[in-house]
Amino acid sequence: MKVTIDKNAGFCWGVVRTIDIAEGSLVDKSKVYCLGDVIHNTLEVERLNRLGLSTITVDEIPNLEKGSRVLIRAHGEPPSTYKLAAQYGVELVDATCPIVIKVQERVRKFVDKGFQVVIFGKKNHAEVVGINGVTGNTSIVVLNKEEALGSVDFTKPTVLFSQTTMDKQEFKEVAEALRQKLETLVIGSMEEEAVQYHAKDTICGQVSGREKKLQQFASENDIIIFTAGKKSSNGKVLFHISHDVNPRTYFAETKEDIDWNWFEGVETVGITGATSTPHWVMKDVKRLIEEKFGIEQYSL
Numbered sequence: 001m002k003v004t005i006d007k008n009a010g011f012c013w014g015v016v017r018t019i020d021i022a023e024g025s026l027v028d029k030s031k032v033y034c035l036g037d038v039i040h041n042t043l044e045v046e047r048l049n050r051l052g053l054s055t056i057t058v059d060e061i062p063n064l065e066k067g068s069r070v071l072i073r074a075h076g077e078p079p080s081t082y083k084l085a086a087q088y089g090v091e092l093v094d095a096t097c098p099i100v101i102k103v104q105e106r107v108r109k110f111v112d113k114g115f116q117v118v119i120f121g122k123k124n125h126a127e128v129v130g131i132n133g134v135t136g137n138t139s140i141v142v143l144n145k146e147e148a149l150g151s152v153d154f155t156k157p158t159v160l161f162s163q164t165t166m167d168k169q170e171f172k173e174v175a176e177a178l179r180q181k182l183e184t185l186v187i188g189s190m191e192e193e194a195v196q197y198h199a200k201d202t203i204c205g206q207v208s209g210r211e212k213k214l215q216q217f218a219s220e221n222d223i224i225i226f227t228a229g230k231k232s233s234n235g236k237v238l239f240h241i242s243h244d245v246n247p248r249t250y251f252a253e254t255k256e257d258i259d260w261n262w263f264e265g266v267e268t269v270g271i272t273g274a275t276s277t278p279h280w281v282m283k284d285v286k287r288l289i290e291e292k293f294g295i296e297q298y299s300l
């Protein structure tokens, strides 16, 4: 049996940056608070907890001592969080991914021009909460084209954005459905001027660029062990991409989730994960499989 770790799996640079900032902020402070889990991976959260990082919610900011240090993770926060921190004298360490900051800036420009903002994403996902906050919580959050067609006001200039970790193909379907509906309305009413509409694909290249490489990796192995946190959006998207190519793709948040029945008749095992999966977790899984099957360990 051959066990291989996907060389394209693991932290995206935005998450690497966030973890670096988190660790850096703990150098001169024994306790730092983070708004929500620093990443969607329980094992990495536990590792950082041991270093002094504790997870809190934004509602707990008023209970913190003045001067406490609070980390904003890669997903970003709405403007109201910055105001609350200033009000209670809390020091913010902003580790928002620069790509998410850029999306927030672009959204703000459209809001200033009076556009109705539609976000293709998950309503309660932290990144969407942050982007929605930029619009004064007026944006329409949709998960598919049906929701978009049922909730958008087609008399208003409209711009569509995406949560950075969504599926590209599904974004295209939503964008196209809105465009077609607007065209039909223009033809139907014989209006001379169409309502302004823009679709901005803000899906992160670190996520979408991985699809093809993951499909290739999934097709090259008999089974795939997909390691990610259960809360990771990006993990769910990538898991399904792998599963579509190789139905013997199995999800394991930790090495304890591994079921040895998966390995029956298997010669090649691929280990991969989400952009929030630490490399050390995949190495642990590889080591465990190699020990179980008495495989001589090669380079990790």
Ligand code: SF4
Pocket: 012, 013, 014, 015, 074, 097, 098, 099, 100, 164, 165, 204, 205, 206, 207, 275
């Ligand atoms: S997936 Fe992209 S947007 Fe999200 S944290 Fe990573 S680099 Fe930033």
